[in-house]
Amino acid sequence: MKNSILITLSITLTLISGFAVSEERGIGGVESLRGSAELETTRAADPLKRVPRDQVDIESSYVFQPPLIPHHIRSYEVSLNANKCLSCHGWKNAKQMGATKISVTHFTNRNDEVLADVSPRRYFCLQCHVTQSDAKPLVGNTFERVKSLQ
Template sequence: MMKKLILITLSITFTLISGFAVSQDRGIGGVESLRGNVELEVTRPADLLKKVPRDQVDIESNYVFQPPLIPHHIRSYEISLNANKCLSCHGWKKAKQMGATKISVTHFINRNDEVLADVSPRRYFCLQCHVTQADAKPLVGSSFERVKSLQ
């Protein structure tokens, strides 16, 4: 019984000491996030903007139904409840005239599988699914392999 009590006491002491040592690592518990090894209270300079290729690069899909990538910058595009800059070129009425890809017919179907005359509210905010192509290194490693039928 005494041995168990000593082991428990030593275990708790070691845990407290090692936890204290880790927490002394700049006050962030030794954890490094995508922000880097920076305390939350510290404002660090913003990362540089990623380069968006000027020429459209056709990046192949990795899986079926993958949303297409945006091949141009969208820095000043407004997408809000009142406006959607994407639709000014990619909407069905203007796409041919603008030389842009039309949005998919799937964007006109609501959650009850009803076809609407305008873009479905759940598909209105383009950047929920579509991202800009960028020459950027991956944030985290991945062992993902493309679907064999797409290779």
């Protein structure tokens, strides 16, 4: 009795979650902005996006937009123990390295208290900053820059 209830429950959950084998779709096709693929097939990885060698100054499109990173960051470590970005962009080394200093806003915590070091909520740079690349947009975009920045 318990086995039949468990089997019935298992089949019901499988059908509800959409993972049941269907002759029309195979084993649940995955649809994304990059196309569709069956779960059982492995698609080749997209080629790496090219990061321009020449630093192109792309202007901000809106107020408080995080600046784009104009260089590759492929081997940079940003973890709890290390932050490669700060070795150049930290206030101590920025002038010597010829890099832009991180903003003073990165030294305040959520209570607007000024800290002696980078705030933990601003430590993981790649949450906001991304590298410039030649990637084409995945979806159409009709965004227009703020008039005061034009």
